[in-house]
Amino acid sequence: MQSPWQTKWPERISYGMSDAADNLVFQMMTTYLLFFYTDVYGLSASAAAILFIVARLADVVESLIIGVMIDHTHSKWGKSRPFFLWYALPYVAFAILTFVTPPFSGTGKLVWAYVTYLGLGFFYTAVNLPITSILPTLTHNDQEMTLLGVIRQFSGSAVQIVVAVFTLPLVAFFGHGNQQKGFLLTIAVFGGISLILIWNTFFQVRERFTSPDHPTQSWGAVTRMLRQNQPWLIISVVILLYWLTTAIKNQTTIYYFKYLMHQESLVPIANSFTFAALIGVVLIVHAANHWGKKRTMLGGIVLAIIGQLILSLGTTFSHLPTIFAGILVNAVGNGLIIGLVSIMIADTIRYGTALGIQAEGILASTDDFGVNVGLGLGGLVTAGLFHFSGYVANRPQNLATQHMIILNYAWIPLLLYLVMLIVLLFYDEDRIHRALAPTPTKGTTQN
Template identity: 80%
Template sequence: MNPWQTKWPERLSYGLSDAADNLVFQMMTTYLLFFYTDVYGLSASAAAILFVVARLADVGESLLIGLMIDRTHSKWGKSRPFFLWYALPYVLFAILTFVTPPFGSTGKLIWAYVTYLGLGFFYTAVNLPITSILPTLTQNDREQTVLGVIRQFCGSSVQIIVAVFTLPLVALFGHGNQQQGFLLTIILFGAISLALIWNTFFHVHERFTNPERSHQSWRAVSHMLRRNQPWLIISVVILLYWLTTAIKNQTTIYYFKYIQHSESLVPYANGFTFAALIGVLLIVNSAKQWGKKRTMLSGIAIAAIGQLILSVGVVSNHLPVIFGGILINAVGNGLIIGLVSIMIADTIRYGMALGIQAEGILASTDDFGVNVGLGLGGLITAGLFHLSGYAANHSQNMATRQMITLNYAWLPLLLYLVMFAILLFYDERTLQAKITPANQDS
């Protein structure tokens, strides 16, 4: 019987790392497209191309950071030093992304490319280690689940805080000037993020690394990846989840601004996503009783039901139904996203059972899914808006209104169904047979 290896200060510090990243990340996923089109001054087509280029870069970045982690030799371990080295550049690029320079259209476009691409790289550099470090903190399966839940509870809490309070803070700091308001808001969030990331570096510790397995050739690692079926399946699910999230979140402000004609409703709508915390808190017991696969399938089903209710509310133009759908959808999303890092940790341990400890590469699937999913979501949203004739800060034509409705209601519902079907192929029984003998609950 193994004792639990982590104490509460370390558990909270680990969880707060995700809270730190989400202070900036949620601003990017929910408001950056709106900032670019309605505040910064980019056209929807220019924003769409920017998101495509950024996501192409992210494909390589996730793999690069994963390789960097697996090749790191330091007195602090493999993943932990990334919190120290890259926190400050991450925050600086986050702030620069929301600066509106006094340039012409070409200069502003170049600025947007440089800052957004830099932000994407440094986000990966501070976020990927949160996942890769988890299986090195403890070998206790239930303790890893608890750590994953703490992480997601902290991360989801901050996501909700940012979603609800960003626009009021922009109004407070900007006094009618949204350029100033967004900049001062990201400076506040960035300062808090920096302190929390460095706090994680000082309080978490890598305990379980096998030197013989942790620095293998790329040929050996790639062979393991092809045999790691659970990792392949969860990678696709993660990508689809973030694609769904990006399409829905980025369209929220457009829906309430141009369809409901009330931008002030956005914080209220986002406030109902607080229910995601309910889903996160359900994970510990439900994963123990049903298994992680069935728990995530239940989360996807609940999220899809909530999205269907939201769609009915959109069609009927009934706000209480829309808000009810958001709440139910959020519970399901909490179950899904709360299990992601935990299930990736399982695939890392499965890889170790196959003879390779490559937590950097295997964990990179999380950031790969986040970056590519968000990028494709931004591309789809901005691209469809451009094709339909979107005009910033004007009444929208019927085609654009239909595109907004499609993105906000129906595309996410379809993606949840695809996600559910793919997860059915996840072979949890084989995975558990490989990793369980080395882990015993206390």
């Protein structure tokens, strides 16, 4: 028998807006930070590549640290909820500092970039990981959990698209031709809104199902549970592949339109077609209830592959309508994929509890781990390939760099989507259903 619904709409909306808050800054990182570093801040592509991989290696450790901190937090507000209160302000502060261009020498600017970007990565994990870890504590109703996940992703995706579309126009508006000033004032606006939304989440949500029957367990017991949690292992790899794909493609978008189409002004138009991701997110509620979460995500990956293939053909012939059509179809598929991630992670957390281990922090850390490592590897791949092909900022690019931009924008993401599809085929959704199914007691009848 399905549990009753636990949340009301103010709490649902506030939970969803937590992801919107994080994405006001996160989308600036994924889409424009590499461009900011190379074409505005003044770092070389090789220096940016090394910075990204160092930051992501640090984030691997940080995700585990924050996960353990959540599992060992016992406050009057719960385990995950306090992190929204404690870390929102430093998160926003470091976001703004990351886009400051200090009057330092080359070495000084590189040190500043390391300190601010590494700090931003840590505090991003501290406010983002609890969004995933808190979900299975809000309700035990499977349909309600799906709805909460959809609201979260709809809000997050909507803001991602808004940032992708309006960042460059805002940079131009605030900067009046000075991109250093424009980027700084834009992130200050986004950061201020983010702070308000994160704190609103703290005040509105409630943890209801942090069970005292599952106290903090030893690291050895948690590790054994992780090895047995096959669905968690598979979805972790899928998340990593998704964000690797997203990072490579998103970071290359502005380079493609600036250096191959010679129309940087087309970037907001191209990104506007990603609004179609919201269609995929909205479809999840019906599709997941009808076909199951695994089959729905598989359908999303297939749709993303079709869209990416259309985009790739468009880049081959430099045909804008085909490129835009590919972005649109790909976005619908991406909406189905990313909209299910937090929901399926919540399922693996509940499955871990069924195995006798409550470790929502560690299990939820796979989401941030996948995001951080995917972004880091994506930044390394993009910046590294640009460096080896002879990329020079704000100059006409040589033929090798032009080919590398197309490879990053079109064909590498297509290959990664195919790998993602194969990996997800091994996800055992039935194992979770069997573990979470109520056990009939003597004298009762299953309806």
